[in-house]
Amino acid sequence: MHSRKNQRDLTRTEKKRLVDAILELKRSGRYDDFVTLHRQYYVTDGESRPRPAHMTPSFFPWHRQYLLEFEKALQSVDPRVSVPYWDWTRDNTAKSSLWAEDFLGGNGRPGDRQVMTGPFAYRRGGWRIRAEVTDDHFLRRNFGRPSAPVTLPGAAEVDRALGDPVYDTAPWNSVSATGFRNRIEGWGIRGGRGIANHNKVHRWIGGSMAGAASPDDPVFWLHHAFIDLLWSRWQKTHPRARYLPARALPADDPQRDRIFPLDRPMPPWDVAPSQLMDHTRLYRYV
Template identity: 65%
Template sequence: MYTRKNQRNLTPAEKRRLVDALLTLKRSGHYDEFVRMHHAFYVPDGDSRPRPAHMTPSFFPWHRRYLLEFESALQRIDPGVSIPYWDWTADDTPAASLWADDFMGGTGRVGDRQVMTGPFAYRNGNWRIDSRITDGRYLTRNLGRPSAPVSLPTADEVAGALSEPWYDMAPWDSTSRGGFRNAIEGWSASGAERWRNHNRVHRWVGGLMLGSTSPNDPVFWLHHAFIDLLWVRWQRARPAAGYLPSDPLPPSDPQSGRIFALHEPMPPWDEPPALLLDHSRHYRYE
């Protein structure tokens, strides 16, 4: 059992240990395997393949297992390391300590959006992007998108998602009009609220956080640790509301065979959502 801390409460030594573990994992080549995994399982809901990771009820349990696997890889390097979480409702500007030179580094420069500061800057020689679909070998960001500003989600917006009484609902994809899962994942049909919560954070960071290879930016893990914590909070507030769908969909349902019910094993681990509902076997949040 270990603790995931709010990143703003990390000591300088804890930040340094996490950064060192990330850089060691990167040098080993194992970090890029995690990036490729996310790309492989990022399947849009217009695709006929099974989609365990996004636009789907298994968004939360799939990413919980994904973070656990990544955390385990870091802990094989340094057993005292865990993934901190970034509460973007509070640390909501590029001036937040998250983006300091001793931690995640800052935004990208004008023009090519290349990150020039911090331990993951390409010019420091430690963070070459090798699993990007397009060209480009350096980490990019565009925090807040100044040319067409994007704001981070507010505490009130998160509270609205946490007030959802059901975990998810048909049609179990990006067009689901209710349910906690899509309220947090953040898909909407159109308009100013097209990108909500989780999705809007990816857009606010910009750069490599925009695509299916978003784990190329190490802030991905801190963002998704907070998404996981929000699931924990929703579960605690609604102990009688379980994962949906609880039973496999009938063959007549267009989503049959494409999404994962409570006891259907998710790739690549062949582990069902049912085994990932309780985080407390592994870690706690401060």
């Protein structure tokens, strides 16, 4: 059992240990395996393959297991480390200590968006990303996307999602107009609403986080720890609500084989959503 803290409460030493453990995973090549895994399981609902990670009810449990695996890897380097969370409703500017020199470094520079500060700046020598999206090997950020500005989601946007008493709804994908899951995952609904919460945060950071190799930016983990915490808060707010769908969909439902109801094991770990409903045996949020 370990604790996941709000990143704003980390001590200087805790930040350094976390950064060092991340850099060590990078050095050993294990970090990039996590980036690849995320890309591999990013299947859209325009495809007919199973999609465990995005545009799907198992968005929360899949990422919970993904974070657990990453945290396990970090702890194999330094057992005192855990993944902190970033409450972006509160620390919602580029001036947050999250982006300081001693933690994740700051925004990218104009032009090529290259992050020039902090331990993940390319010139520091410890953070070379694979050129899978652009030709560059440096981490990119583009806070707020000045070309078409976006802001980080506020508490009201999160509260709207937490207030939805239903976990997820048909058609169980990115066009589900109601349900906690897609209100947090945050796909825009045509003629309804724009992107929200989870997606909007990826968009606000921009650069690497906006693209197909988003875990290239270590803030990915802090963002998703907060998403994980929001799931936990939703469960507490609606104690009688359950993960949906609880059972396999009817045979004639096109989503039947593409999504993961409560007891269907998710790749690549063969862990079912039902095994991930309660994190309190494993870690707690403080």
